[in-house]
Amino acid sequence: MAQVLDAYVNKSVNVVTADGRIIIGTLRGFDQAINIILDDSHERVFSSTDGVEQVLLGLYIIRGDNVALIGEIDEEVDKNIDFSRIRADALPLAKT
Amino acid sequence: MLFYSFFKSLVGKEVVIELKNDLSIAGTLQSVDQYLNVKLTEVQVLDPEKYPHIQSVTSAFVRGSVIRYIQLPPDDVDTQLLQEATRKEITQPRKE
Numbered sequence: 001m002a003q004v005l006d007a008y009v010n011k012s013v014n015v016v017t018a019d020g021r022i023i024i025g026t027l028r029g030f031d032q033a034i035n036i037i038l039d040d041s042h043e044r045v046f047s048s049t050d051g052v053e054q055v056l057l058g059l060y061i062i063r064g065d066n067v068a069l070i071g072e073i074d075e076e077v078d079k080n081i082d083f084s085r086i087r088a089d090a091l092p093l094a095k096t
Numbered sequence: 097m098l099f100y101s102f103f104k105s106l107v108g109k110e111v112v113i114e115l116k117n118d119l120s121i122a123g124t125l126q127s128v129d130q131y132l133n134v135k136l137t138e139v140q141v142l143d144p145e146k147y148p149h150i151q152s153v154t155s156a157f158v159r160g161s162v163i164r165y166i167q168l169p170p171d172d173v174d175t176q177l178l179q180e181a182t183r184k185e186i187t188q189p190r191k192e
Contacts (some may be wrong), residue, residue, distance in 0.1 A: 004127060004135055004157055014153050018162065020117060022149050034159055046149060068115060068162040071139065071153030078152035088148050094116040094162050
């Protein structure tokens with residue numbers, strides 16, 4: 001069933017983790033457990049008071065347990081977002 | 097396997113997935129796998145004001161373990177058939 005993420009390899013993806021973080025990067029690889037390799041990654045930190053903060057991370061492996069969602073990013077839409085204006089609380093934890 | 101087959105029959109339908117982190121995402125069911133990981137296209141967050149975190153995402157892979165509910169269009173579900181099938185599952189030897 002690993003064919004599900006094939007389409008996203010080498011694309012820019014938005015990963016939502018189980019602890020509510022948003023990490024954007026280029027998907028380089030994955031396995032059955034959805035452990036993933038993310039290149040040139042950065043975290044987008046949302047705040048209800050200040051605009052979005054981007055924290056550079058680099059090459060990351062995220063353990064599959066921790067992955068909630070992997071979204072394919074539409075670069076055009078992403079470029080046009082004014083992050084300094086966005087006010088939002090951090091995503092809740094995925095409570096199991 | 098039963099629900100895997102059930103969801104395979106719903107590919108192409110519009111569903112709403114509620115995740116364990118309270119995020120609700122609407123989209124068209126593109127594929128499903130044995131772990132009930134789901135792939136959606138035409139992704140839209142139900143409350144984009146509260147959850148602008150994945151604004152630029154058009155298609156997404158959602159890990160089965162993080163799904164709380166999958167809301168289905170009632171007309172697309174034959175509840176009688178599903179009830180019978182689930183009853184049969186109980187009587188049959190299960191392969192884990």
